[in-house]
Amino acid sequence: MTIYSLYIYDRHCECVYYQDWHRTKRPKQAIEGNIFPGVSRAVAPYTSDMNMVAQSPRNTLLSNTGVIIAVNEEPPPSSSLHNAPAPPPQSSTGLPFDEEAKLVYGVILSLRNMIRKLSGKDEQFVNYRTSAYKLHVYETASGYKFVMLGDPNGDSLRFLLRQIYIGPFLEYVVRNPLATMDSRERGIDNEYFRASIDRLVRGLSVFP
C-alpha cells in the first residue's frame, strides 16, 4: 500500500496544489502560462527571472533577515526548505503536468456527472481502480476537490483527504491571511502546508 500523488482543484476547475511521493513516472514540467504559480515547485515551468519573484512587493522583509514561508511566494532556489529539487525535464516521462492535471479533472468531472445521472440522486463519485492505481475523490461543500492516487488494492482514502481538509488545509490555507484563495491566478502552495501534508501522509500506517 502506498500513496502516489495529491491534486487539489478549486471551484473554478483550476489545479491549485500538487504533491507526489512514490511516483516512478513523473510528469514533465508544465508549459509556462498553463498553470498558476504556487501549485508545486516540482512541476512549475522553468523561469529565467527567479530573482525577480523574490523581490515582489509583498516581501517586506529583507532577504537577508529571514524568509517568509507562510506565503505562497516562490522563494529564490537557495532558500528551499523542504522540496526536493525539480528533476530536469528530459528525465521525466509522460505528459506535461498541466495536461495531466486537466485530464485528471476531466475524468473526475465526467465520472461525477455519470454517477449522478445513473443513480438519479445527488450521489457522489468516490473512486475508481485500474491495474496500477486507484483514484480517490473528496469534494468539499465549497467546491474544492481533493484527488489522491494510491495503491490499487488499498482501502478508501477518503478519510485521509478529509483529514487533509480539516487539518492542514484549514490551518495553513483558509486561516492564513497571506494565502490567496479563489484568486484565479495563484495556487495555494506554501511551506507549512506542504510540510504538514507530508507529515500527515508519512505518518499513516499504510505508508511504507
Added chain:
Amino acid sequence: MAIYGLWVINKAGGLVYQRNFADGLAQLTSNEYLVLAGTLHGIHAITSRLSPIGSSSGAHVIEGESLKMTILLTATGTKFVLLTSLAETSADAVLQKAYEAYSDAVMKNPFYTPEMPIRSEGFDLRISTLIGDGRTS
C-alpha cells in the same frame, strides 16, 4: 445486493447492447445511455494514461456511494460493463459469463454484423438465465 444493468460497448465507443435488471437506478432514455457509454469509452482510454507508475490498464471498477460499475475489456476492444450495488461480489464472474454468451450467441451468429446493435433472442435468453431479475441473495 443487486445487478442493475449490463452494457456492451463496441470498440468505437458505441453502445450495442443495454439491458436493465433490478430497479434502483434512474430510468434513462436510450439516447442518454448512448451518451453515457460514449463518455465511459473516452474516460477508459484516459485513465490508462494517468498512471503514476508505468503502464496501466483502463479503469476496472468505478465506485459511487451506492453503485459500482465493473468493466471488462476484451482482447478485441469490446467492453462489457455491469452496473451493480456496491456490495455485489459476483460482478467479475458475471461479466466473464456474459462474454461467453456473447461469443456463442452473437459472434457465431452468421446474420450478425460486427459492431452493430445486438438484436438476438438467443443472447437475450442466455443473459436472462445468467442474471435473472438482478436480485442476488
